[in-house]
Amino acid sequence: MAIRFIAVLKRKLNSAFYVALRLVNYYPYYTYLQGRGQKINLTPEYELEFTEQERVFLKTCAASYNYFESDYALGHRQKELSLYKLKDVTYLSNTGVIKMGDKLIVESGLSVDRLTRSKAFRDFTVMLPHSYKSGIYTTIQHSHWADNNISLWFIDSLPRAYILAKTVKEPVTLLMWKGAAAYQKQTLEYLLKDHRHITIKYISKHHRIKITNFYLPSFITASFSGYMPPDVSAWLREGVWNSFNIIRTNPKHRIYVSRSKARFRRVVNEQELIPVLEKYGFKIIWSEDYSYKDQLQLFYDAEAIVSPHGAGLTNLLFAENSKVVELHPAKIIKGRYMLLCKGIGFEYTPIIGSPGDDIEDFVVPVAELENWLQSTFPFKL
Structure with missing residues (x-):
């Protein structure tokens, strides 16, 4: 309680400070x-075309931001x-x-x-x-x-x-x-x-x-938005793969990227998810445990990636070809990585969980994830 009071007081003092700065130009x-x-x-420039499912998701993202400048369901023009x-x-x-x-x-x-x-x-x-x-x-x-x-x-x-x-x-x-x-x-x-x-x-x-x-x-x-024109993403992907000497002949695998070691936006019921994911051959990883080169190799080799929303999903850009499931708290839903996948041609599925608490920790609907796994990988490993 005391910590929250101090945080609120700090924000108010900060606000008053910047108002004073504005007054003196x-x-x-x-x-x-x-x-x-x-x-x-x-x-x-050109206009992107979206499926109806993509438009619905983007509209949901924008609504969670009170339709700020992110309502790409109304149209996304690549400048x-x-x-x-x-x-x-x-x-x-x-x-x-x-x-x-x-x-x-x-x-x-x-x-x-x-x-x-x-x-x-x-x-x-x-x-x-x-x-x-x-x-x-x-x-x-x-x-x-x-x-x-x-x-x-x-x-x-x-x-x-x-x-x-x-x-x-x-x-x-x-x-x-x-x-x-x-x-x-x-x-x-x-x-x-x-x-x-x-x-x-x-x-x-x-x-x-x-x-x-x-x-x-x-x-x-x-x-x-994470959308890039294909010529740009191809140039970037090849350059990064080559700069880190990514091995391109490894067998493919499936990964779940956990945020349980992060400070926020963690999956509260992750222990319910993990056995389901493991039935379908998913390896549980924590990005913090790997060098950046090894992270890139993990993503390059992944044929399927499941992860809560977070900056680590930028590494989708360096997967060779992957199916992606992004887990979102319902309070704030971000379309950045859906649009990234759109640009590189990956199959993308969002799963929206509970609203999340003050630090965006949230609950994922296990049944919805399992339905996706069953439809995508009919045979368990």
């Missing part, structure tokens, strides 16, 4: 590119992939966001929602001034969410390197946080290894850099 305002600079389009050639920007190395004049550029932060919740908008990080007057610079970095989050790295950040690889011909320096995780550096360097004109420069998070010539690659995915 501390926050920078934001704007859109609106035709500034030269825009190079790599691919046109054009573009590169913006800009003049005279200020690059904020703690987020990857840029400013033009005194305003933050929304397109550099993915969306207004992401931008206004980022450290570029409301943070006191000490930023040391620098200036790059010669040369051309770029970035794929995406706010502080991508510090060490595989979902935001592989879905939001790294795919932007595809645009650089396909459009940039002249020498360019890519700015990247020097404290990036080893798997981030490894995958970025591997994917760009054949593009010698793109040099990666690792810098600290405390730079506010005035840059004369800056290339801004668009984001490939949209907010709340």
Whole structure:
């Protein structure tokens, strides 16, 4: 009770603090590119087609968010992939966001929602001034969410390197946080290894850099979406498989990814699920027990994957071909990995459990999971 009171008090003090900052105009305002600079389009935009079952699920996801900007049941338009050639920007190395004049550029932060919740908008990080007057610079970095989050790295950040690889011909320096995780550096360097004109420069998070010539690659995915055009996901998948020397001849297996060691969104009745899954040959794994290379190999070899919603499901992107069941608490249902599966052609089934408690721990309907197992694998192992 005392802990909850302290948490509520902290939130209220935080809120009052930021209101005071707004009154003294501390926050920078934001704007859109609106035709500034030269825009190079790599691919046109297009509309995705959904089955009725997919639309129903996406509508359910949006309703759990009070129909925020995630209602893809109304239509999901894959935006054009573009590169913006800009003049005279200020690059904020703690987020990857840029400013033009005194305003933050929304397109550099993915969306207004992401931008206004980022450290570029409301943070006191000490930023040391620098200036790059010669040369051309770029970035794929995406706010502080991508510090060490595989979902935001592989879905939001790294795919932007595809645009650089396909459009940039002249020498360019890519700015990247020097404290990036080893798997981030490894995958970025591997994917760009054949593009010698793109040099990666690792810098600290405390730079506010005035840059004369800056290339801004668009984001490939949209907010709340993991969908990537097949050409992009194929490029990314092959690059990551090769960079980690994934073995492609192992026998296939089936895995259940447990979150019982996580701090939240755990399956309360997991001990009822496990015997059912094991009857159908599923191996129970905890991602925390494996190196990242071994996680990728596990997913590559999986012909079926069952898991509660969580960032670890980003590794679906690196399965060769798999059937996927994602378990959701009913209170907040997210379509990110359904849309990821849509882009790579995997069969996806959501199972929605109880609403979940304050930390999203929830109960999964065992009978519904068993029905899926029986229909998908008629013969038990």
